[in-house]
Amino acid sequence: MEIPKRSYNCGELSVQNVGESVHLYGWVYHRRHHGGLFFLDLRDRYGLIQVVFRPENAKLFSEAENLSGEDVIYIKGVVVQRPVDAFNKDLPTGEVEVLAEKLDVLNKSKVPPFQIEDEVKATEEHRLEWRYLDLRRPIMQKGIIQRHKAAQATREYLNKNDFLEIETPILMKSTPEGARDYLVPSRKHKGKFYALPQSPQTYKQLLMISGYDRYYQLARCFRDEDLRADRQPEFTQIDIEMSFVNPEDVMEMAEGLLSHIIFKTRGISLKTPFLKLKYSDALTRYGSDKPDLRIPLEIQDFSDVAKNSGFKIFASCIQNGGVVRGLKIPGGAQLSRSELDQLAKDIECFNAKGLVNFKISGAEISSPILKFLSEGEIAKLREIYKPGDGDIIFMVADSETVVANSLGFLLTHLAERFNLYSKETFTPLWITDMPLLEHSETEDRLMATHHPFTAPVEKDIPLLLENPMAVKAKAYDLVLNGFEIAGGSIRNHKVDVQRKVFEAIKISESEAEEKFGFLLNALQFGAPPHGGIAFGFDRLVMLIAGETSIRNIIPFPKTTTALSLMDGSPTTVKPEQLEELGIKLIKEKGK
Numbered sequence: 001m002e003i004p005k006r007s008y009n010c011g012e013l014s015v016q017n018v019g020e021s022v023h024l025y026g027w028v029y030h031r032r033h034h035g036g037l038f039f040l041d042l043r044d045r046y047g048l049i050q051v052v053f054r055p056e057n058a059k060l061f062s063e064a065e066n067l068s069g070e071d072v073i074y075i076k077g078v079v080v081q082r083p084v085d086a087f088n089k090d091l092p093t094g095e096v097e098v099l100a101e102k103l104d105v106l107n108k109s110k111v112p113p114f115q116i117e118d119e120v121k122a123t124e125e126h127r128l129e130w131r132y133l134d135l136r137r138p139i140m141q142k143g144i145i146q147r148h149k150a151a152q153a154t155r156e157y158l159n160k161n162d163f164l165e166i167e168t169p170i171l172m173k174s175t176p177e178g179a180r181d182y183l184v185p186s187r188k189h190k191g192k193f194y195a196l197p198q199s200p201q202t203y204k205q206l207l208m209i210s211g212y213d214r215y216y217q218l219a220r221c222f223r224d225e226d227l228r229a230d231r232q233p234e235f236t237q238i239d240i241e242m243s244f245v246n247p248e249d250v251m252e253m254a255e256g257l258l259s260h261i262i263f264k265t266r267g268i269s270l271k272t273p274f275l276k277l278k279y280s281d282a283l284t285r286y287g288s289d290k291p292d293l294r295i296p297l298e299i300q301d302f303s304d305v306a307k308n309s310g311f312k313i314f315a316s317c318i319q320n321g322g323v324v325r326g327l328k329i330p331g332g333a334q335l336s337r338s339e340l341d342q343l344a345k346d347i348e349c350f351n352a353k354g355l356v357n358f359k360i361s362g363a364e365i366s367s368p369i370l371k372f373l374s375e376g377e378i379a380k381l382r383e384i385y386k387p388g389d390g391d392i393i394f395m396v397a398d399s400e401t402v403v404a405n406s407l408g409f410l411l412t413h414l415a416e417r418f419n420l421y422s423k424e425t426f427t428p429l430w431i432t433d434m435p436l437l438e439h440s441e442t443e444d445r446l447m448a449t450h451h452p453f454t455a456p457v458e459k460d461i462p463l464l465l466e467n468p469m470a471v472k473a474k475a476y477d478l479v480l481n482g483f484e485i486a487g488g489s490i491r492n493h494k495v496d497v498q499r500k501v502f503e504a505i506k507i508s509e510s511e512a513e514e515k516f517g518f519l520l521n522a523l524q525f526g527a528p529p530h531g532g533i534a535f536g537f538d539r540l541v542m543l544i545a546g547e548t549s550i551r552n553i554i555p556f557p558k559t560t561t562a563l564s565l566m567d568g569s570p571t572t573v574k575p576e577q578l579e580e581l582g583i584k585l586i587k588e589k590g591k
Helices: 060-063 124-129 138-161 202-210 247-266 278-288 310-317 337-350 375-385 400-417 458-463 494-504 511-522 537-544 575-581
Strands: 021-034 037-044 047-053 072-081 097-105 184-185 193-195 214-222 233-243 277-278 323-329 356-361 365-367 391-397 427-433 437-438 445-448 475-480 481-490 532-536
Touching: 021 047, 037 060, 047 060, 060 097, 072 475, 097 445, 097 575, 138 214, 138 247, 138 278, 138 537, 202 214, 202 233, 202 511, 202 532, 233 247, 233 537, 247 427, 247 475, 247 481, 247 532, 247 537, 277 278, 278 400, 278 427, 310 323, 310 391, 323 375, 323 400, 337 400, 365 375, 391 400, 532 537
Parallel strands: 047 097, 277 427
Antiparallel strands: 021 037, 021 072, 037 047, 072 097, 184 193, 214 233, 233 532, 323 391, 356 365, 356 391, 427 475, 437 445, 475 481, 481 532
């Protein structure tokens, strides 16, 4: 069949095209009879156009009536203006329609397993199983198009600023970087494995040593870790590295990049420079190291008042090294008893032992513990929290960590519950002054907060072995609307400092040589001072597109158990394939 050249996309016709003969292609969307005429909406990724069939052409009219949703068709027709009272102001093409002269069915469609609509009722698992149909939905196409625009804006900005786009290997050496590696067996070298990169970290440092002082890559990364709404086993980073820079240089460049991406995709201008917040202050004031500054709420400390309180739980908490802090929720006094009980239960997962509340009604304060507080303590409560009629104040008394986690949860949860902020704005900020190392409960040892190549602040280097938890990192995280969208640091460019960091996290000299010998050697050949940052590209696009899950802006994602429901991967393979790789499967015990 000869296919005439498409003259317009479905979403671009307007009154300027009235009278033109056009050739259109797309999928059948909505169909309806009205006033003796038959109408259908023709859809492609650019939009919709209404096509009208008149009964005078009986054959064509009958052919149109026999169409099914999602049939792929060709339409030849003339663009005409709709009657004024039939304008559709919600549609870019809503002032015109196409009077059909010819219809060809290019391919019939089976009945789809769910409606190809934005407001689809199918479960996410069902949509993932039929992902190629799910991707036809306009809202899904919007996210994929935003992803494309963000990628193009990234390249545009970095190319303009003298960065080189350089690819790094996908098959690499397995190195400890925080998550489990995905391993790839070697057929040529039986018993040996490649790893898929968790990030291009060591390679981009090697590129700095090679003299390519401004590198970037939209890098594919792989991590075998527990998943959630903003994680996938394979994901994309905007990976960036620069030589002869300090943290401010990298942050300034990253601000320019993010501002450019947001403007190109959403038309919104961000104010620079971005706010900077110390790691410890973020936890104290917002209960999170990735606070959402769209929310106009802040945690306030009550410890100085509580240390001498008649409420013994408060006083003993302070005496044992804990803190008492609280959070005011405007309008929160309307919460029911059952809702308050549920909130207290919710924070038990953070090991909080209780949740105290103070409800404000006019000039009165009510609370289960009010009788234990003096008039002076109540006056201080009013002074610190400045509550208004209908507000509620929540307080938690416990360790710094438990209080931060509990109140941080309440802050975000209740801000959503009471609709306390606009979701149409972007509020970026930097988190700085982070610890270089943290204690891992699961492994019972010190680990790098970011990764083991992050440089310590120079004055803290002597503390690496004698007081490692006091060492601050030359690191910085970029947070947007409550999500960490980028993280970076200045790197260790001197081999003796890198060896000290390895020693502090109990990586022996022999293990360091085995895992990172190539990098340690490279650092001894004139490695320049360097640093960089990596943006979580999927997470950033999720925020730009107004989504809540990165699965909605990745064309073919996995489930939270790393399954692809569409193609059934991972799957078993033939025994001869395993034999060729020198691999033998062992049955799990009890299975």
